[in-house]
Amino acid sequence: xxxxxxxxxxxxxxxxxxxxxxxxxxxxxxxxxxxxxxxxxxxxxxxxxxxxxxxxxxxxxxxxxxxxxxxxxxxxxxxxxxxxxxxxxxxxxxxxxxxxxxxxxxxx
Amino acid sequence: xxxxxxxxxxxxxxxxxxxxxxxxxxxxxxxxxxxxxxxxxxxxxxxxxxxxxxxxxxxxxxxxxxxxxxxxxxxxxxxxxxxxxxxxxxxxxxxxxxxxxxxxxxxxxxxxxxxxxxxxxx
Numbered sequence: 001x002x003x004x005x006x007x008x009x010x011x012x013x014x015x016x017x018x019x020x021x022x023x024x025x026x027x028x029x030x031x032x033x034x035x036x037x038x039x040x041x042x043x044x045x046x047x048x049x050x051x052x053x054x055x056x057x058x059x060x061x062x063x064x065x066x067x068x069x070x071x072x073x074x075x076x077x078x079x080x081x082x083x084x085x086x087x088x089x090x091x092x093x094x095x096x097x098x099x100x101x102x103x104x105x106x107x108x
Numbered sequence: 109x110x111x112x113x114x115x116x117x118x119x120x121x122x123x124x125x126x127x128x129x130x131x132x133x134x135x136x137x138x139x140x141x142x143x144x145x146x147x148x149x150x151x152x153x154x155x156x157x158x159x160x161x162x163x164x165x166x167x168x169x170x171x172x173x174x175x176x177x178x179x180x181x182x183x184x185x186x187x188x189x190x191x192x193x194x195x196x197x198x199x200x201x202x203x204x205x206x207x208x209x210x211x212x213x214x215x216x217x218x219x220x221x222x223x224x225x226x227x228x229x230x
Contacts, residue, residue, distance in 0.1 A: 031213045031214065033216035042220040042221065042222055042223055043153065043203075044220075045217070048216040049213070049216075054218070086152065088153075097143075099152060099155065100152075
């Protein structure tokens with residue numbers, strides 16, 4: 001089955017850039033969605049179809065996808081960005097969705 | 109305003125059964141695939157099952173296949189998950205979420221419920 005690998009944790013100082021990666025076999029040909037989940041809350045779409053931001057998501061948030069890696073980039077990080085982030089793709093071979101294991105972003 | 113509200117969670121003994129429901133409002137329910145996704149305490153997201161718009165296509169994760177049954181009633185805008193032979197490892201928050209297939213592929217899960225907690229313990 002298709003596997004998505006994320007680093008368990010990423011730490012970054014306020015004002016710096018955070019990059020959360022999602023690794024998968026030839027993931028660049030798939031459409032990647034990202035979710036943000038704050039403690040005690042349901043996940044929320046953060047980036048969809050590799051690079052698109054839902055309304056209300058600021059433009060300091062971006063996504064990219066190429067080769068074997070998709071990346072969620074958060075510029076000018078602040079304390080409000082502390083959350084868990086999950087990538088998600090559709091596994092066409094098994095006709096089912098797959099989630100990455102999640103990355104906890106900590107703002108130092 | 110789109111709303112998804114889960115109910116039916118609770119404490120159940122191993123081997124027991126539980127039925128979860130998800131009440132949908134604020135959108136054309138019959139136009140969307142509906143999905144159950146769970147999250148064990150302190151763990152990541154795990155897809156459980158989904159059902160197509162008319163209920164003709166149903167899929168389950170291997171971990172629940174043969175024990176869980178998903179169903180929907182488009183007349184009542186409701187989604188259910190019948191869970192049998194429950195195990196300790198089924199303990200999780202269960203979310204319902206909606207998505208669609210478009211010409212661009214699968215849309216994300218753009219709306220989620222608040223979740224309902226299922227605890228399987230003796």
